[in-house]
Amino acid sequence: MKAVRFFGHKDVRVVNDLVKPVPKGDEVLLKIGGAGVCHSDLHIIDEGTVVGTVFTLGHENAGWIEEVGSDVKDYKKGDAVLVYGPWGCGHCKPCQQSKENYCDHQSEMAYGGGLGLDGGMAEYMLVPSSRLLVPIYDLDPVIAAPLTDAALTPYSAIKRSIGKLTADEYVVVIGVGGLGHVALQILNEVSASSIIACDVTEEKLAFAKELGAAYVVNSKDANAAEQINKITGIKKAKVVIDFVGATSTIDLGTKVVGLDGDLTIVGLGGGHYQYNMSGFLLV
Template sequence: MRAIQYRTIGREPELVDIPTPEPGPGQVLLQVTAAGVCHSDAFLMGLPREQYTFGLPLTLGHEGAGRVAAVGAGVDDGLLGVNALVYGPWGCGQCWHCAQGMENYCSRAADLGIVPPGLGAPGAIAEYMIVDSPRHLVPIGELDPVTTVPLTDAGLTPYHAITRSLGKLRAGSSAVVIGAGGLGHVAIQLLRHLSPARVIALDVSEDKLELARSVGAHEVLRSDAGAAEGVRRFTGPAGAALVLDFVGMQPTLDLSMAVAGVGSDVAIVGLGDGQAAAQVGFFRGAYETNVAVPYWGARHELIELVDLARQGVLDIAVERFDLDDGVEAYRRLLAGTLRGRAVIVP
C-alpha cells in the first residue's frame, strides 16, 4: 500500500510503498477514506534528532476515518463495512481516566508504551491503518468522511477546551480565540452554538480573519502589538471570560494573559515552538485566572461532536488532497496558506 511517512530527521515526508498491515488479536484493519493534516505533525518533524522520540519511519496522520476492512481474532465481525472515525489518544482502557472515557489522560500509557496513531504508532495517511481496539472507532454512518475527519482533533480539542469552561460563558461575557485556522475556526462555531458569549477572533492573516467572520465571530482583530488594547475595547474592564490560544507562541501567551479577566480560563492549545510559557503570579495577570494546557478530548466528546455534525451545526473548511499530493499539503501547512484543514484522501 502507499503511505506518507516521515523517514529522515530534518527532511520533508515522503510518499512510499509499504506492506499492507494485517490485524492482530483485538485489532481492526481500516481502509482509510480520509486523513487530516495537523500542525502537530509539523512540530514533531521540526524537532532536532536529540529531541525526536516518535520512531522512524513514521506513517503520519492522527486524524483518521475509514471503513472496517478486516478484524482480528476476538473482534466482532459485525463491524465489517462500518464507516467510522478513529479516536486518536489511545490509552490502556483500565485506569481511572480511561474508565471515564478520558483516554487522552491515561495514567499508564507512557509506562505501557501506548502511543497515538501518527504520533508514534502507524498513522492514517495511508491506504490502510491498524486501529488497536474497536472501542477507538466512532461510527459516522452516512456522514462524509472528508468533512467529518477533522472532528477527531480539530474539532475534539477545542470542544474539550470549551466545554470545561461553559459555566463562565454567561450572557454579556466574551471569549477570545487566538488563531483562526484549522482548530480556531471550529472553536468559533462551537462557541456560537454552545454559549451566549461574544466571540472575538484574532489572527495575523486577513484570509483567516475573513474565515473567522464567515463562521460567526462577532469581532475580528489583527494579532499585532495593539491586539490587547483592541480586545479590551470590546470586553471593557471585565476582560475575557475564556481565552483559547491555538498558536502557543510567547507573544500569543502574553496576549492571552493581558486580556483575561478576573476568574477567567486561559487554555493553551497550540504547541507553538514548545518553548513558550504563560507568566502567572501576583501582578502578572487578573486574579484567579486559571491557566490550563488541555490535550485532545474524551471519547464521549467525540461522539457528541459527531451528533453535532449530524445536526448540521458545524461547517468545517477543508482543502482536499489526493495521496499523490499529500506532501504538498504539508508544504502548504508550513507556508500557512491552507484555508481551514487539509484532508488527504487515499
C-alpha cells in the same frame, strides 16, 4: 500496500510494499478514506517528538471498516468511522474516563496511530481496539477525518470551560487557523457567550466574522489588549483560548482574561508564559 512512513529525523518515505495487516481479537482493520495532514506531523518529522522508530504517519483518520477481529461485535464491514487519535493504555483512570489523551502512561509508550504506531497515511490501518472508533454514519470519511483532531482539540478546550460560557460573558479566540476556525463554529453551537476573534491578517478576521465572531481584533495592533478590554468592559473575558501559543499571544491572553477566568493555551507556538499576578489585576 502503499504508505507514507517515518524512518527517523527528517526522513519520510513513500513505500509500496507494506503488508496489509490482519485484525485479531478486538482489533479493526480500516480502509482509509481520509488522513489529515497536521502541523504536529512536522514536529514529529523535524523534532522527533514521539516515541517509536519506524511507523506510518497520519493521526487524523477516518475510513470504512474493512475487517474486524473475532471479538468485535459492534461494527461490520463498510461502516464509516473516525479513529480517536491518542491511544492510551485503556486501563488507567484517565483512560477509563475516555480521556486517553491524558493517559498516565503516555510518556512511556507510543500513543497512537501516526504518533509512534502505524497511522492512516496508508491504504489500510490497523486500529488496536474498537473502543477507539466513533461511528459517523452518513458523514463522508474523506472530509470528516480532520474532525478527529482539528475539531476535537478545540472542542476539548471549549468543553472544559463550558460552565463559564454563559450569555453575559465574552470568549476570546486567538488564532483563526486550522483549529481556531473550527473553535468559532463549535462556540457558536454550544455557548451563548459573545465571541471576540483575534488574528494577524485581515483576511482571517473577515473569515472569523463569517463564522460568527461578534468582534474581531487584529492582534498585531500594539493596543490589541486595550481594544479587547474596551469591548468586554470591567470584568474582562471569562474564557481565552489561544490557538497560537507564542509568547506574544500568551501575553495578550493574560491581559484580557478576567478574574476567575480561564486562559487555555492550545497552540504549540513555543511561547513562554510569565506568571505575574499584578498583570492580571492591573492591566
